[in-house]
Amino acid sequence: MSTFHTPVMAKECINLLNLRAGKVYVDATTGGGGHSAAMLNAQPQIQLYCFDQDAQAITETEQMLRAKINKDTSSEQAKVELIKANFVNMRTELALRKVKGIDGILFDLGVSSFQLDNAERGFSFDKNAPLDMRMDTAQDYSAYNAVNELDVQQLARIFKEYSDELNATRIARAIEKSEKPISSTKELAKIIESVVGVGTKESLKSKVRVFQALRIFVNHELEYLELAILDAINMLNPGGRIVVLSYHSLEDRIVKQVFRLAAQDCVCPPSIMICMCNHRSQLQILTKTPHIAGTDELKSNPRSRSAKLRAAEKIGKETTKPKSSKYGSKDAAKGEK
Numbered sequence: 001m002s003t004f005h006t007p008v009m010a011k012e013c014i015n016l017l018n019l020r021a022g023k024v025y026v027d028a029t030t031g032g033g034g035h036s037a038a039m040l041n042a043q044p045q046i047q048l049y050c051f052d053q054d055a056q057a058i059t060e061t062e063q064m065l066r067a068k069i070n071k072d073t074s075s076e077q078a079k080v081e082l083i084k085a086n087f088v089n090m091r092t093e094l095a096l097r098k099v100k101g102i103d104g105i106l107f108d109l110g111v112s113s114f115q116l117d118n119a120e121r122g123f124s125f126d127k128n129a130p131l132d133m134r135m136d137t138a139q140d141y142s143a144y145n146a147v148n149e150l151d152v153q154q155l156a157r158i159f160k161e162y163s164d165e166l167n168a169t170r171i172a173r174a175i176e177k178s179e180k181p182i183s184s185t186k187e188l189a190k191i192i193e194s195v196v197g198v199g200t201k202e203s204l205k206s207k208v209r210v211f212q213a214l215r216i217f218v219n220h221e222l223e224y225l226e227l228a229i230l231d232a233i234n235m236l237n238p239g240g241r242i243v244v245l246s247y248h249s250l251e252d253r254i255v256k257q258v259f260r261l262a263a264q265d266c267v268c269p270p271s272i273m274i275c276m277c278n279h280r281s282q283l284q285i286l287t288k289t290p291h292i293a294g295t296d297e298l299k300s301n302p303r304s305r306s307a308k309l310r311a312a313e314k315i316g317k318e319t320t321k322p323k324s325s326k327y328g329s330k331d332a333a334k335g336e337k
């Protein structure tokens, strides 16, 4: 991998995962393997399944982790399997491996440094490359399809909803006016500049936002996140932990809402006097407000600046709450931001 990805808030993630010998863990986004390696360092005697939808990440991280296990005698008992799959398919992939429950899972969302820094992948507007942005290069649909096939309303909606781009409609119109297909990152960057100007702070921000919105759309990042977190919560054994690092307010909102709902007993609308849903709390939230990186990490790892960490524990037999009335239920989420 051309660039090493420094894992964000690694120590805190490991503490929150509460790794226990002989148990089963998942790194849903192994990327460059920084968090996976930290998990093995903290507790070598685990079964670890490492997912990534990026084939290059899987190949290279597999080599790195195998070398680590071979070198490090304390890791001898670690059982590690790398799985090239989208985490939205984690449940099926684990079922194929006869894994019935897991004891902890980490999601470190978004793209990794090696994806951003690899010009050919087309994630960055400051590196000329084909307009691609697929994390999974086996996927057919890329940013090229989005930019050249969607209409003005659809593109403007993506730029607005996923990145709050102020000039969303004007940029979408400029894209549609292009006489030939837009096939490179440079061409798209120039079109954005034709609307918002060149060399200004605003122009830079617009390019960041438009590229980010396209990446989120092309990779179905938000839809898959919600489904995968719900699956992960269901797969957790009692006492198991889920830890999520997000870098975008929409991601964090999904994590917060899914956790909050899973930590609640009744989810009936307030107008219903007696609980009809029989929903029972599955989670205890461990992070009342999202944790953020400390000053030293903020200085040394710029990627940590936007990171928000949330964690929760699956309620076990011994901690399962008694059936509560509808009006007792709100306590579960009390204090959550």
Ligand SMILES: C[S@@+](CC[C@H](N)C(=O)[O-])C[C@H]1O[C@@H](n2cnc3c(N)ncnc32)[C@H](O)[C@@H]1O
Pocket (backbone or CB within 6 Å): 005, 006, 007, 008, 028, 029, 030, 031, 032, 033, 034, 035, 036, 051, 052, 053, 054, 057, 085, 086, 087, 088, 108, 109, 110, 111, 112, 113, 135, 224
């Ligand atoms: C921020 S990086 C993870 C870095 C990693 N924690 C480390 O320490 O090196 C995110 C990784 O998640 C992968 N990814 C993002 N969305 C995914 C999804 N839906 N399914 C599987 N992998 C995904 C990306 O390909 C990328 O390699």
